[in-house]
Amino acid sequence: MQEARIARITHTFESGKGSASHARSIAAEFLGRLPGRRGAAVARRVVESTELVVSELVTNACKYAPGPIVLELHAAGGLLEVTVWDREPSTPTVRTADPGRIGRHGLELVVAVAESFEVRRAPVGKRVTARIVLDDDADPAQTQGG
Template sequence: MTPDSRDEGPLGAAVALDGRGACIAEARHMAAGFLTRMRAEHDIPVSQRAVEVTQLVVSELVTNAQKYALGPILLDLQIAGDLVQVQVWDSDPVLPMARAADVGRVGQHGLEIIMALCQGFEAMREPVGKRLTARLALADDPAGDDV
């Protein structure tokens, strides 16, 4: 999970999760650790809010993959300019659909949350399964004063 150096290409980390048990907690921990390392080792401005929001988005995406797909889940994090890109792959080819807001509905609000928090979101079918990509701001203040 060691990030690449800037000279060798984009900074990133990836992990394969078994899709069972504590994989959601493992994914959240990996995301927080990755962003903390980017701040400490590469002087990338990462706000505490960005770490927390990234953990929430990772949690929502991995929870859905664990719930709806059988088998492994791949989590990939990349630094892309002033954004962190979160990609989650799973074996279920069904793309998620945002539902209309309904305060009376219990559950199934994950995609609404993700879309409200992210600068970008896309879902694409892969030859096997699907890949969901969310892009989140690393700093609350573009000048980096909030880190």
């Protein structure tokens, strides 16, 4: 039995323009170095979902929290944890779907593509974490009943 590979990266940056795009690049590079199922590259769908989650979480932190902002990516056991820490103590709320609402759909998207989503208060600020399934075969949405 092979031991599960654990990989982690942490990046700290000040909020401001370009932070979300920089965070997406960090995530894509991180996933590009991870072996996917049976040694193949991580599926493009997983990379795109991760970029979406990272972009939304970092954008929210940049918009609503004073810097610095910490992005942590942690892969283990077939899951990728995307965590964004910021100094703003108020927690975000996932709104119910409303096709008439313009904007403010970011967390809805995160919840839709993530295996799980949680917000935890920290001694200073909060940590927002989304978990994404790394292997397509392990993704319940990709499995057909029968």
